[in-house]
Amino acid sequence: xxxxxxxxxxxxxxxxxxxxxxxxxxxxxxxYGAITALExxxxxxxAGEFLTLLGPSGSGKTTLLQMICGxxxxxxxxxxxxxxxxxxxxxxxxxxxxVFQHYALFPHLTVAENIGFPLRMRGVAPADLTRRVTxxxxxxxxxxxxxRFPKELSGGQQQRVALARCFVYQPSVILMDEPLxxxxxxxxxxxxxxxxxxxxxxxxxxxxxxxxxxEALAMSDRICLMNHARIEQLGTPHDIYARPxxxxxxxxxxxSNIFRGQVRRDGSGAPMLVTGNGSFRLSADTPDRPDGAxxxxxxxxxxxxxxxxxxxxxxxxxxxxxxxxxxLVSLGGEETITVxxxxxxxxxxxxxVVAVRWRADAGVLVS
Amino acid sequence: MSAATLNHDGAFAAARRRLRFGPLWLAAPGLAFLAIFxxxxxxxxxxxxxxxxxxxxxxxxxxxxxVATDVYFRVLMSTxxxxxxxxxxSLLFGYPLAYWLAQLPERQRGLAILAVMVPFWTSYLVKTFxxxxxxxxxxxxxxxxxxxxxxxxxxxxxxxxxxAGMVHAMLPLAVLTMLPVMTTIxxxxxxxxxxxxxxxxxxxxxxxxxxxxxxxxxAGLLTFISSLGFFIVPALLGGPQQTMLAQLIIxxxxxxxxxxxxGALATFMLVAALVTCWVYDRLFGLSSLSGExxxxxxAGQGHLRSAGMKILSALAKASTAxxxxxxxxxxxxxxxxxxxxxxxxxxxxxxxxxxVVVPIxxxxxxFLDFPPPGYGLEWFRVYFNSDLWVSxxxxxxxxxxxxxxxxxxxxxxxxxxxxxxxxRWRGAIFAFFLAPMIVPRIVIxxxxxxxxxxIGLVATDLGLIIGHTVLALPFAFVAISAxxxxxxWRLDQAAATxxxxxxxxxxxxxxxxxxxxxxxAFLFAFITSFDELTVAIFVSGGVKTTLPKQMxxxxxxxxxxxxxxxxxxxxxxxxxxxxxAEWLRRPAR
Numbered sequence: 024x025x026x027x028x029x030x031x032x033x034x035x036x037x038x039x040x041x042x043x044x045x046x047x048x049x050x051x052x053x054x055y056g057a058i059t060a061l062e063x064x065x066x067x068x069x070a071g072e073f074l075t076l077l078g079p080s081g082s083g084k085t086t087l088l089q090m091i092c093g094x095x096x097x098x099x100x101x102x103x104x105x106x107x108x109x110x111x112x113x114x115x116x117x118x119x120x121x122v123f124q125h126y127a128l129f130p131h132l133t134v135a136e137n138i139g140f141p142l143r144m145r146g147v148a149p150a151d152l153t154r155r156v157t158x159x160x161x162x163x164x165x166x167x168x169x170x171r172f173p174k175e176l177s178g179g180q181q182q183r184v185a186l187a188r189c190f191v192y193q194p195s196v197i198l199m200d201e202p203l204x205x206x207x208x209x210x211x212x213x214x215x216x217x218x219x220x221x222x223x224x225x226x227x228x229x230x231x232x233x234x235x236x237x238e239a240l241a242m243s244d245r246i247c248l249m250n251h252a253r254i255e256q257l258g259t260p261h262d263i264y265a266r267p268x269x270x271x272x273x274x275x276x277x278x279s280n281i282f283r284g285q286v287r288r289d290g291s292g293a294p295m296l297v298t299g300n301g302s303f304r305l306s307a308d309t310p311d312r313p314d315g316a317x318x319x320x321x322x323x324x325x326x327x328x329x330x331x332x333x334x335x336x337x338x339x340x341x342x343x344x345x346x347x348x349x350x351l352v353s354l355g356g357e358e359t360i361t362v363x364x365x366x367x368x369x370x371x372x373x374x375x376v377v378a379v380r381w382r383a384d385a386g387v388l389v390s
Numbered sequence: 391m392s393a394a395t396l397n398h399d400g401a402f403a404a405a406r407r408r409l410r411f412g413p414l415w416l417a418a419p420g421l422a423f424l425a426i427f428x429x430x431x432x433x434x435x436x437x438x439x440x441x442x443x444x445x446x447x448x449x450x451x452x453x454x455x456x457v458a459t460d461v462y463f464r465v466l467m468s469t470x471x472x473x474x475x476x477x478x479x480s481l482l483f484g485y486p487l488a489y490w491l492a493q494l495p496e497r498q499r500g501l502a503i504l505a506v507m508v509p510f511w512t513s514y515l516v517k518t519f520x521x522x523x524x525x526x527x528x529x530x531x532x533x534x535x536x537x538x539x540x541x542x543x544x545x546x547x548x549x550x551x552x553x554a555g556m557v558h559a560m561l562p563l564a565v566l567t568m569l570p571v572m573t574t575i576x577x578x579x580x581x582x583x584x585x586x587x588x589x590x591x592x593x594x595x596x597x598x599x600x601x602x603x604x605x606x607x608x609a610g611l612l613t614f615i616s617s618l619g620f621f622i623v624p625a626l627l628g629g630p631q632q633t634m635l636a637q638l639i640i641x642x643x644x645x646x647x648x649x650x651x652x653g654a655l656a657t658f659m660l661v662a663a664l665v666t667c668w669v670y671d672r673l674f675g676l677s678s679l680s681g682e683x684x685x686x687x688x689a690g691q692g693h694l695r696s697a698g699m700k701i702l703s704a705l706a707k708a709s710t711a712x713x714x715x716x717x718x719x720x721x722x723x724x725x726x727x728x729x730x731x732x733x734x735x736x737x738x739x740x741x742x743x744x745x746v747v748v749p750i751x752x753x754x755x756x757f758l759d760f761p762p763p764g765y766g767l768e769w770f771r772v773y774f775n776s777d778l779w780v781s782x783x784x785x786x787x788x789x790x791x792x793x794x795x796x797x798x799x800x801x802x803x804x805x806x807x808x809x810x811x812x813x814r815w816r817g818a819i820f821a822f823f824l825a826p827m828i829v830p831r832i833v834i835x836x837x838x839x840x841x842x843x844x845i846g847l848v849a850t851d852l853g854l855i856i857g858h859t860v861l862a863l864p865f866a867f868v869a870i871s872a873x874x875x876x877x878x879w880r881l882d883q884a885a886a887t888x889x890x891x892x893x894x895x896x897x898x899x900x901x902x903x904x905x906x907x908x909x910x911a912f913l914f915a916f917i918t919s920f921d922e923l924t925v926a927i928f929v930s931g932g933v934k935t936t937l938p939k940q941m942x943x944x945x946x947x948x949x950x951x952x953x954x955x956x957x958x959x960x961x962x963x964x965x966x967x968x969x970x971a972e973w974l975r976r977p978a979r
Contacts, residue, residue, distance in 0.1 A: 094883055114886035115895075127884035131902045140898075144889035188888070 043106040045070040045228045046091070046196050051100035053086050060086040062253040063100060068196070068230065073222050075231045077239040078249035079275070084232050085200060087249075091230065092121045092198050104195050115144070120194035122202045126185040128173035134184050135160070135169040141192040159191035162221065179210045186218065190225055199231045203238065215242055236276045240264065248272055269389050273318040278349075280324065280360040282317040286388070296388065300354055303332040304383035315388045321349060321363040323385035326371060330380030334360070338377060341370045352379055416807035417819055420800040420863065428826055428860050431837030436660070438840070439653030452654035462638070466658060469635040472624065473617035476556040477564075480613045481606060483557065483736060484564035488605075490733040491565070492572035502737075503569070504972065509740040510562035511968050513921045514622050515941045516957040520743035521555045521627055522546065522949060523750060523758055530746060530760045551627035556617060561740060563616065564609040571605025591713060595706040596699075604674050611670045615663045619830025622923065626945060635659050636832040640927065643836060656833045663830055744961055751954035758949055769955040779940060779956065785930075786937035789851055790919040793858040797915035800859070801866035802908055806900070809874040827864040831924040834860060839928035849934045857925035862918040866911035873907025906974050913971035917964050 048066040052059070061083040068074050076084035089095040091102055093114035102110045109117055120141075128137050135156050142152045160166045163183035173181055182202060189197055199218075203211045219242055222229055233239055239246050240260045248255045248263060256263055256272045267273035270281055284298030286305070294305040296317050303317060336352040339359065348364040350371060362379055364370055371377055442449045456462045491502055509517070524530045525545035532542040545551055575598060583593035621636035628634075635655055642652040717725050746760070751769060753762030773779050804823055808816055826834060838857050839848065847853035881903065885895040901908070923938040930936045935943075937960065944953055 092887055094887070113891075114883075115889050115891050117887075119887065121884070121887040123880060123884055125880065127878070127880045129881055129884075129899060129903075140885070140890075141888035144894065192889070 042069070044068055044103075045072070045105060046230070047101075047103040047106075048087070048091065049101045049103065051087070051090060051102060052098050053083075053090060053095065054098045059252050061090070064254060066247065066254070066257075068228060070228055071226045073219075073229045073231065073242060073244045075233060075239040075243040075246045076249060077233060077236060077246050077275075078255070079234060082249040083252040084234075084249045086252075088121075088198050088200055088230065088232050091196070092119045093117050094121075118195040120189035120192070120197040122185050122189050122197070122199040124201045124204055126173075126181045126202075128181055128184055128188075130173055132172075133169065134165065134171050134173070134176070137173065137184055138188045138191050141188065145192060155191055159187040162190065162224070163187045163217070178206055179214065182206065182214055183217070186221060190221060190227065193225070193227070195228065197227050197229045199229065201232055201234070203233075211238070218242065240276065246276075248275065250275075266387060267318060267389055270316040270318070273316075273387070273389055278321050278361050280319045280321065282319075283315070284317070285314045286312055294388075300334050300358070301332075303386070305388055306384040306386065309388045312388070312390070315390055317386045317388055319381050319386045321361045324360065324362040324379050324381050325365065326350065326352075326362055326368075326377050326379055328365075328380055329382075330385075331383040332386075333378050333380045335376060335378050336360070338371045338373055338375045340373070352377060413807045414811050414813055414815070414819075416803040420804040420823060420867075421819065423800055424822060424826070424860065424863065427838065427841070427856050428829075428834060431841040432660070432829060432833060435649075435653045435833065435837040435840060436657050437653075438650050439657045441650055452651050453657075455651065456654060456658065462655075465633050465635060465638050468632060469618060469659075470662065472552060472556065472632065472634060473614050473620075475553060476560050476617040477610050477614040479553065479557045480560040480564040481610055484561050484568060484609065485606065486729060487733045487736045488565045488568040488572055489602075490729050491569055492575070493577065499573075503566075504969075505737045505741060506562045506565050507968060507972065508965065509558070509744065510566060511917055511921075511964055512744050513938065513957075513960055513964065514559060515921075515923065515938055515945065516744060516747065516961055517559060518555055518622050518626050519941075519945060519949075519953055519957055520747050521551070521558065522945075523760065523954075524743060524746055525551050525554065525627070526758070528757075528759070533760055546627060547629040549628070549632060552624050552632045555623040555627040556620065558740065558743065559620075559623060560613040560617060561736070564613050567609035567612055568602065568605040571608070572602050575601045589706075589710055591710040592703075592706040595702045595709070600702065607670060607674050611666055614666055615828060615830065618659050618662055619832045619924075621832065622942070636830070639832055639836060643839065643928065649840060652836055656830075656836055659830050660833050663828060667828060744957075747954050747957045747961070750951060751958040753951050753954070756951065758951060758954070769951040770959075772952050773955045773959070776952075778935070779937075779952070781933070782935050782937045782940040783959075785851065785934070786920055789854045789858060789936065790916045792851075792855045793862055793919035794912045794916035796855065796859045797862040797866040798870075798908060798912045801863055801911055801915075802870050805867055805870040805874050805907075809871070809877070810879065823867045824864045826860050831861060835924040835928055838925060842929060848929055850929075851934070853929045854926065854934075854936065855919075857929055858919035858922050859915075861922060861925065862915035865914040865918055869911040869914055870904065870907045873904045873910075877904055909974040910971045913967045913974075917967055920960075920964065 044067040046066075046068040048064060050063045050065060051061065052063040053061040064083075064087065066087075076087060078084045086095060090097045093109075093112065097110065100110070101108055104118065129140065132140065138159050139152050139156045142155060147155070156169075157166065160169055163186055165180060165183055165187065168176065168180065173184065176184065185202070202218075203214050206214060215238060218229075218231075221227070231239075231242065243260055245257065245259055246263050247257045250271050256268045258266075263272060263276055267276065267279075270283075273279040273281065282296065282298045282300055282303065284296040284303075286309075287295045287297055287302075289295050293307065294309045296303045296305055296315070298317070305317070334352075334354055336354045336359075338350060339353045340351040341364075342349045342351070348370055350362045350364055351359050352362060353359050360379065439452055440448055440450065442451065456466065487506075491499055491506070494502055522529070526532070527542065527544075527546065529545070531545060535542055545554075577598075579601070580593045580598050583597045584590065588596065619636050620634060621640060624632045624634045625637050635658065639652045639655045639659075642648045642655065720728070749762055749765075750758055750760065752765045752767065753759065754764035754766045754768060755762060801823070804819070808820055835857065838853075838860070842848045842850075842853045842857075847856070877900070881899055882895050885899045890898060921938060922936075923942055926936045926939040927942065930939050937956070941953060941956060941960075944950065
């Protein structure tokens with residue numbers, strides 16, 4: 024049931040919004056007894072957006088997804104699609120498509136019958152149904168497999184059938200629950216392009232769940248990073264990568280070097296972070312806060328190069344990854360930092376003591 | 391992956407929420423049916439046993455009479471003796487066969503299991519008739535003996551005859567109960583034990599045997615309980631010394647109309663069955679009967695456990711000591727063949743008797759000579775020209791068909807309800823649906839007879855259908871539950887997200903996918919009813935007789951080759967249905 028408070032909160036939003044969002048999740052929450060699977064959450068998704076719910080296991084992303092499609096009943100809050108309250112609408116009457124983690128293709132139906140199933144449920148005339156199924160099959164390049172049973176298809180082909188079965192009835196919102204989780208790395212990358220293409224061609228609104236940060240960065244218009252049953256940060260991939268708001272966000276997306284410490288001002292009023300590894304200059308636009316974590320990405324670090332800040336350490340490992348080489352530098356004790364080696368530089372020897380430097384404006388101070 | 395756990399939690403909560411008006415109600419028809427036609431009549435019968443005949447006052451007289459009267463007390467004792475011996479021998483003979491079946495590659499195992507399924511589903515009447523033909527004074531064995539100039543042996547109407555018939559009847563049940571437990575034992579554990587230094591005998595007794603114990607106990611439980619209520623075998627193959635409780639109950643009802651005394655006898659049987667169940671539950675947990683792990687297995691109580699371990703160690707030592715010289719004498723090649731040879735012998739013992747009946751059905755002699763003097767179709771002609779036999783056959787078909795539909799429908803709804811329910815009543819309801827398998831049939835039959843007599847269902851087809859449905863429900867329920875357990879409920883969720891409502895999801899997704907289980911349930915229920923004698927003895931009769939009842943009446947009066955012809959027809963029908971059920975039970979495509 025909707026609390027008066029929640030109603031009061033949403034009222035001005037509806038009045039003030041220029042365009043109604045395709046999907047509005049408002050104060051949505053889910054509790055299982057004493058366990059909270061999702062704290063009250065607000066999320067707006069404009070039409071045609073590709074939004075990714077990203078987070079570690081148990082962060083609440085799947086719960087949020089399942090509540091949006093109606094498989095799990097919320098403990099509170101509302102779900103609006105095109106401005107219509109759908110919170111209590113039964114699953115089969117919601118205009119939503121869900122691509123399951125393990126595809127959930129009907130094993131007793133052929134590929135064409137699987138794709139035709141949602142159309143049959145909507146009473147589409149047989150001739151129209153056949154045409155649309157054929158179109159959907161063409162869209163995923165599976166026209167030649169219409170008469171096969173799911174069991175006779177490879178994992179990638181099954182995935183395409185699941186996608187076609189979802190796109191064929193053009194639901195308002197398409198939800199995808201780790202759809203590529205069961206595929207190997209190469210096929211997964213290929214299917215990422217396929218899904219992006221389908222998104223471009225159909226203009227569908229897609230909410231995509233994954234725990235793979237590379238997948239999220241590669242595919243999304245916006246990423247909704249989740250942790251501990253709530254939204255940690257919401258923004259474009261570049262936003263989240265370049266300007267993480269928390270140490271968790273910095274750590275979860277990409278590789279980060281994090282130094283924790285107290286913020287001080289030097290004589291000229293420039294901000295400094297005093298850490299166990301020394302004092303570092305912070306970028307001038309750093310917001311005022313007493314302490315924080317300084318995030319510096321590996322590609323912003325330079326071995327024996329220029330920079331405002333410096334740490335010294337011993338090279339403990341170099342990792343060659345094809346397109347780049349990473350150097351692990353031990354700062355003593357458990358602490359290591361990761362440095363991406365500049366192109367054309369020879370990697371340092373193991374055991375060599377090096378100076379790692381970076382510019383003050385390269386780091387981001389987060390909570 | 392917590393997405394999976396959340397999924398599960400989601401389903402869990404959803405199930406709990408729907409409980410108010412949701413799936414558990416699907417079990418309601420079955421619960422009501424069993425309450426009226428199973429629980430109530432059985433309790434009523436127990437009530438009768440403590441009532442005075444005239445005054446209806448509470449009395450323990452009937453029980454005192456059983457214990458005080460020597461004849462009755464001896465019957466009680468011989469019932470427990472025969473049932474106990476049958477269970478013991480079935481386990482001893484069955485264990486190696488089950489062990490052999492469990493280690494076969496899957497494809498061959500399927501075929502070999504059929505060799506156990508066939509005798510399991512063969513009518514008790516046909517099997518018993520076959521033993522009469524084999525063991526009789528002029529039967530197969532004695533003919534062979536006299537042919538070689540040896541004196542004939544008294545094989546029938548004594549303890550030997552009963553034990554042969556009983557063990558033959560119960561062995562398949564024992565094997566089929568032990569097998570699922572054995573196939574789930576990871577054989578690598580035995581290999582692990584051997585790499586850790588255990589001689590083969592220790593690896594077997596201390597690892598494999600211990601892991602197979604729940605199956606052994608379940609088999610012992612089921613064979614003992616089923617044997618308790620037996621009357622066909624002791625009545626036809628035994629003598630007065632082998633009279634069992636069920637025979638006494640039938641006499642009390644049919645000849646004396648002494649309900650109270652029959653009730654007291656039935657109570658003894660029921661209490662024995664329930665006590666056995668209770669002991670089993672304490673040791674292993676009843677849920678392991680249906681193949682679910684109870685978590686209690688192996689974690690037995692301290693003293694019992696260490697005593698058991700000592701016994702097993704002693705057994706391991708003994709078999710090492712015994713095995714070494716035997717192995718030496720036979721050579722390694724022969725040792726490897728010992729188990730297959732033994733298993734083949736047991737399978738012959740199981741299958742051969744029913745096959746002996748076939749030539750006799752085609753005999754030209756009016757007697758049960760073996761081998762027949764000539765072959766013809768005379769006795770089939772007698773069968774098909776007899777109004778009595780034909781109408782009994784038709785009635786049996788009709789009743790079995792109705793029973794199969796009713797049982798499949800009721801059990802199907804209940805299995806679907808329980809599969810997705812997380813209610814704390816789930817276990818109790820599950821047990822209730824299996825209960826007609828645990829309570830001896832004779833107890834159910836007598837209880838139903840009393841109820842039917844009051845509401846005018848005696849000698850009606852409806853009465854038969856109701857009685858048979860009670861007995862068939864557990865089989866149908868187990869068959870459907872097994873398939874539903876493997877059903878992927880995410881497919882139903884998928885159907886819902888694609889726009890299918892509950893009913894269409896059920897009809898277009900769930901039912902087609904569990905179809906194999908439904909058909910198997912239908913056929914098992916059909917066979918159960920087609921074969922059923924206990925309820926039919928009381929509820930059918932005169933012009934309303936069923937095929938098994940007609941066979942029973944003939945077998946008690948006089949043996950004749952028509953019975954062989956009928957047996958062959960019954961055997962062929964049941965086999966055809968069984969093969970169909972097995973074939974359909976395999977996953978589609």
